[in-house]
Amino acid sequence: MTEDGPSASQYLPPTYIRVLALALIRHPSSGALFVTEYLDPARGESLHRPAGGGIEFGETAEQALRREFREEFETEIEVGERVAVLENIFVFNGRPGHEWVVLHDARFLDDAMHGPGPHPVLDAPTDLGIWRPPTGTDLPRLVPDALADLV
Template sequence: MPSIRVIALAVIRHPDTGALFVDETVDPLTGLLFHRPAGGGVEFGERAADALVRELDEEYGLAVVVGQRLGVLENHFTFAGRAGHEIALVFEVTLADAADDAPDRRPCRDQPHVTGVWRSSSEDAVPLYPEGLSRLVDGLGTH
C-alpha cells in the first residue's frame, strides 16, 4: 500500500555564486532531467535536521550546519512510473567546510543515478522540484 514519505531538504547556497546545491536526477522511464535540493527521508524517531546531517554525510560526505526551517511543501509526483507523495521539510543549510563548495559535480555515494551539482540562480531549463520551492528560497539571496 502506498504511503506518504516525510523528507528533509537542504537549501545550500554557494557562498560566492549563490548557486543552489541540488541532486541532478534523470527519470529512467521518461528521460526527464530534473533537480531537487539534496536531502532524504526522515527515519522514525529522528529529527528532520538530524536527517539532513546524516543524509548529506552518507550521500556526499558533506558536513553541514542546519539553520532555520524555511517551510513545508507537499509533493505529488511520478518517478520511474510510480506515483509518489512526500511531505518535504525545507531547511536553510550551510557547509561546515568551505572547501566542500568547490567541485562542480559530485557523485552521490548511495544512488548512482544521482549527481550533486551547483544550480545557477538563472537556471530555468531544468525543472526544480518540489513545486513551490523557488518561492521559499527567492528571498534568501546569498549568505
C-alpha cells in the same frame, strides 16, 4: 537509500506518504543552489532537487539532514532555520508518489564542497550533487514544484 539500494533514477515511490528533509544550501559567492541532479527514466527528464532524504522514525529533520549529507557526500553541514513544509504529490518513474518535505536553510562546513563539482552521490552512483545557477534558461526542472516560489 542504502549503498546497495537503487539509485534515484531506479527509485519507485512507496505506496505510503514519505517524510523528507531537504537542505537549501546557497553557494557563498555565486548564490547558486546545491542540488542533486537525477533522471526520471520514464520521462527521460533530468530533475534538480535540494539534497537531503528520508526522515527516520525518532529522528528530527535536522538530524536527518546531517545524516543524509554524511551518507551521500561524506560531509558535514550546519542546519539553520526551517523555511517551509511542503506537500508534494507527483509521478516519478511512472508511479505516483506523495511526500511531505521539511525544508531547512543549511551551509557546508567543508569548503571543499564549494568547489565546482560535480559531487558524486555515494549511495546513488548515477546521481550527482551540483551547483545550480541562481538564474538561467534551459535548467532542469526544480522539484518539488512548490520550491520555485521559495527560491
